[in-house]
Amino acid sequence: MKCWICGDEGTTGEHKTKASDLRALFPQVSQKNPLYFHTDQHKNKKVGSIKSDTFKFTAPICAYCNNSRTASHDRAWECLSRFLREKRPPIKKGDAILLNKVFPSSVTRSMLDVHLFFIKLFGCAIVEHGVPIDIAPFAEAILQTKPHSKVHLAFWSASDMGTGFSNMETYNVDGYCVFATWFYIVEPIVVNVMYAEPNECRQGLIHAWHPKNISERLLIGGC
Numbered sequence: 735m736k737c738w739i740c741g742d743e744g745t746t747g748e749h750k751t752k753a754s755d756l757r758a759l760f761p762q763v764s765q766k767n768p769l770y771f772h773t774d775q776h777k778n779k780k781v782g783s784i785k786s787d788t789f790k791f792t793a794p795i796c797a798y799c800n801n802s803r804t805a806s807h808d809r810a811w812e813c814l815s816r817f818l819r820e821k822r823p824p825i826k827k828g829d830a831i832l833l834n835k836v837f838p839s840s841v842t843r844s845m846l847d848v849h850l851f852f853i854k855l856f857g858c859a860i861v862e863h864g865v866p867i868d869i870a871p872f873a874e875a876i877l878q879t880k881p882h883s884k885v886h887l888a889f890w891s892a893s894d895m896g897t898g899f900s901n902m903e904t905y906n907v908d909g910y911c912v913f914a915t916w917f918y919i920v921e922p923i924v925v926n927v928m929y930a931e932p933n934e935c936r937q938g939l940i941h942a943w944h945p946k947n948i949s950e951r952l953l954i955g956g957c
């Protein structure tokens with residue numbers, strides 16, 4: 735199986751929820767103290783290690799793309815995720831996060847890296863589930879360190895949504911996806927990741943963020 739990013743032999747799988755996010759929320763996971771993993775197909779699947787393949791996409795990525803090539807993307811998300819999770823008082827709807835507190839003197843580059851972290855997850859989900867979205871621009875964005883023009887992120891604060899990765903809802907026209915939306919959830923943060931063709935006017939896009947519209951403030955939505 736080929737790596738969907740660079741075309742080399744793909745031998746690894748990306749974590750659906752980043753291992754550092756899982757470790758932060760579940761520091762004591764072991765065989766004796768397992769997590770319980772749920773999908774539409776499986777309920778209460780016991781998992782005794784955060785490194786388990788249960789938490790990974792089956793879409794193949796080569797070791798270089800999964801590690802070296804995307805290391806700065808992973809680090810940027812790790813940094814923003816920690817800041818939002820540990821913020822006191824806790825984040826809430828209407829907050830405006832000052833990004834230069836998270837990424838002193840590197841807001842533009844680091845937020846592009848955050849965008850590219852979600853491009854990697856989104857690409858893995860598209861390949862794994864055969865979603866009718868062209869994967870080439872996702873690979874190009876990562877290979878060329880540039881934004882994907884059709885992928886937007888919105889940050890919410892929410893509780894009681896658990897931790898994990900939602901199903902992806904897609905809207906197809908003539909066999910092609912024109913809008914797709916899914917959630918990456920690490921309480922109390924919810925990242926709504928959306929793919930939208932340019933003429934798609936969806937409510938979720940109103941407060942969404944894209945690297946082209948970089949701002950020093952990240953607005954937190956809520957539900």
Ligand SMILES: [Zn+2]
Pocket residue numbers: 737738739740741742795796797798799800
């Ligand atoms: Zn690769």
